[in-house]
Amino acid sequence: MAQALTELLRIEESVLVSMAGNPTFVKEFSFLKGLQQLSRKSTGCGRCNKGAAKRVQLINGAKQAIITMGAEKKRRLKVLLRAKKVRIRVATSGAVKEHTF
Secondary structure (H helix, E strand, O other), X not given: OOOOOEXXXXXXXXXXXXXXXXXXXXXXXXXXXXXXXXXXXXXXXXXXXXXXXXXXXXXXXXXXXXXXXXXXXXXXXXXXXXXXXEEEEEEEOOEEEEEEO
């Protein structure tokens, strides 16, 4: 029996990291390779917060890559995620924008 499609899937950090851990997604969407390092625990004192800044930069870069993909790649993403619609929120220049496709 086929699984039902999710009506609306919000792509957030946890979804992106999960996608980066799946070889099927990484093969289809090469920009996820950069996120593979996020699943590993990093060490450090955390004083300067460089790790968190890099994490935010990587996640936002992946979100931008999804937003700028062509229509066919977006359709393929929805098929792999088993979702009818996908929503991504990105903070740019102090404003949060939502993109739904």
